[in-house]
Amino acid sequence: MGKGLLPDxxxxxxxxxxxxxxxxxxxxxxxxxxxxxxxxxxEPPKWSPDLKFILVDKSEEEIxxxxxxxxxxxxxxxxxxxxxxxxxxxxxxxGTSNPWVEAISKKAKDNVSRMEGQLAKDVVPFNFMTPMRxxxxxxxxxxxxxxxxxxxxxxxxxxxxxxxxQTEPRTRLDAGTWGTMGVGLGYCIAAxxxxxxxxxxxxxxxxxxxxxxxxxxTLVRYQLxxxxxxFNNGGVYGGDRRNPEEISGGLIRMTQLLLLSSPxxxxxx
Numbered sequence: 001m002g003k004g005l006l007p008d009x010x011x012x013x014x015x016x017x018x019x020x021x022x023x024x025x026x027x028x029x030x031x032x033x034x035x036x037x038x039x040x041x042x043e044p045p046k047w048s049p050d051l052k053f054i055l056v057d058k059s060e061e062e063i064x065x066x067x068x069x070x071x072x073x074x075x076x077x078x079x080x081x082x083x084x085x086x087x088x089x090x091x092x093x094x095g096t097s098n099p100w101v102e103a104i105s106k107k108a109k110d111n112v113s114r115m116e117g118q119l120a121k122d123v124v125p126f127n128f129m130t131p132m133r134x135x136x137x138x139x140x141x142x143x144x145x146x147x148x149x150x151x152x153x154x155x156x157x158x159x160x161x162x163x164x165x166q167t168e169p170r171t172r173l174d175a176g177t178w179g180t181m182g183v184g185l186g187y188c189i190a191a192x193x194x195x196x197x198x199x200x201x202x203x204x205x206x207x208x209x210x211x212x213x214x215x216x217x218t219l220v221r222y223q224l225x226x227x228x229x230x231f232n233n234g235g236v237y238g239g240d241r242r243n244p245e246e247i248s249g250g251l252i253r254m255t256q257l258l259l260l261s262s263p264x265x266x267x268x269x
Contacts, residue, residue, distance in 0.1 A: 002032040004146075004166030011096075016115075016162070017107035022046055024100075027069075031056045032076045035066055036177040042066060056080070115162065128155060128236050132163040135203060135229060139164065145198050146171050148191040152184040153205020156231045160203050171198075175208075182211025185228070189215060192224035200226040206233050 006013065014021040022028075022040070028051060035042035035055070042053055052069035055062075056079045063071035072079050094101050119133040139147055146168040151157045152175045166172050173187045184204050191200045209230045219226050231237075 002169075003161075003172040005032065005169040007167040008165035009167060011105070012101070014104050014108060016109075016111040017104045019046075020107045021104055023048060024103075025051065027052045027054065029054045029056070031080065034062060034177055037179055038174075119163065126236055128159045128231070129163070131229075131231070132159060135201075136164050139201060142199065144168065147199040147201045148173065148195055150184050150187045150191065150200060150202040151175075151204070152181060152208040153231065153233070154207075155237055156203060156205035156208070156233065164203065181208050184208055185212040185215035185219070188226045188228070189218055189222075189224065192219075192226050196225075198225075200224070202226060202228045204228065204230050206230055 008015055023046060026048065028042075028047075030039075030042075030053060033039065034057070035053070040046035042051075053066065054070045054072070055066060055068050056072045056074070056076055057063055058073065058075060060073045063073060096102070096105075115129075118129045119136075121130065123130045139149070146166075148171050149160075149164060149166070150173045151160045151164070157174055161174065173191060175181065175183055184202050188200050188202050191198075209228070216228065218224075219228075
């Protein structure tokens, strides 16, 4: 949920090299984020088993849940001010020529270059990449204030996190800690009311959209500035590729088994 606080386009942004950054770091200072499924719950094998976590969170309960080297309870801004005050005479800093920084920068550039190659292709019928590029470029063309981007779904949200970059804080709402489906249009309503000066753009997988599609009526009734884009995942993802017999076969066999094992009339169970 902290996406955009520091622009994804910063030279030291490691989003495009997250597997390397997460897997090889020895100390992680986590501020304004939960160690949930988006960060693999802070556990191996994605994270090093020897990693030391420093977690800053306003919730003491959240800190108690985790195995931490240091847990700091408090407002993120205040805590960081105190940390900066403590290290001002001996700040932690790695130059751009440091091997660790170079490795992450190179990996990020390579991954971005590979992804841009896929995004540049106009694939018809659509895959995930072509429409994501169109959406990304349209949002970038709007300038500032940037729209609030709402995203939910499996592949739609996952690929969207990589392609749809954030350059301004508090402009991204994804499914939260538990990856809950169906929150997208509710988020849209709340964002449009809370930020009336911003357009709200929802990029939805069709299943996620289906959970709360009726809220489109609410958007229309209150004339809220929300654009909803729904991916036909049955087309780009493939949907459920099983044939009808495979889907219903187990149910039919179970029904037959129950019928065969049913007690005779009048039998007391």
